[in-house]
């Protein structure tokens with residue numbers, strides 16, 4: 452083994468470092484191969500060949516933002532009672548996000564967008580980029596909410612324009628819906644219990660101020676909860692056309 456003595460106390464093992472590097476590279480390669488295998492199985496060769504590079508390109512576009520990685524609920528700060536109902540953090544994918552909104556007859560420039568469970572704010576950045584008048588993030592985990600704010604500040608700085616945004620560090624079920632908010636986004640943030648409470652708050656806000664709204668639900672595992680409220684479904688995209696692991700696919704609902 453080849454060791455270098457550093458400041459008389461620490462020994463650096465090149466062999467250990469080399470092993471670590473090799474393990475990291477192997478891990479990245481294995482991850483990539485798993486993704487390729489799943490994609491080929493789920494979508495077939497042609498769609499995979501188109502989609503896989505697209506996914507990496509979209510990440511490259513947002514490389515200066517702290518958006519990626521998984522954060523398990525046990526690693527999050529925030530109330531245990533809320534965590535019980537929460538899903539882990541994973542950023543929305545821009546390609547699938549855009550697919551949910553494309554060709555919708557919706558006045559983005561006059562619309563206020565809310566992401567319930569905004570995490571690090573990936574969808575806030577995408578929504579601001581799509582031209583929403585205002586974007587709002589609601590996130591119970593304090594560190595994630597702080598990162599979402601930092602990402603939005605960075606976005607405004609990069610674009611060199613004023614971007615209207617707010618991030619609330621609060622349990623989504625306790626968040627009072629602003630009466631001008633009209634586009635509500637859910638990327639499988641929590642279980643049916645919290646989803647139901649949030650929907651009740653949305654309906655309550657409609658009772659106070661009637662307006663046309665959109666509800667966009669991606670990775671829609673609890674879509675039955677939304678169905679109870681008799682909104683009109685205007686879009687369904689299957690997991691096969693999105694990500695095969697977005698169980699339930701994606702839905703868009705409106706109220707008239």
Ligand SMILES: C[S@@+](CC[C@H](N)C(=O)[O-])C[C@H]1O[C@@H](n2cnc3c(N)ncnc32)[C@H](O)[C@@H]1O
Nearest residue numbers: 537541542543568569570573591622623638640
């Ligand atoms: C799958 S991630 C979605 C991240 C983000 N919406 C996006 O599209 O990139 C789910 C997020 O919901 C948050 N979350 C879960 N339960 C919540 C609750 N009751 N109130 C607010 N945020 C919650 C989690 O902390 C996590 O960041």
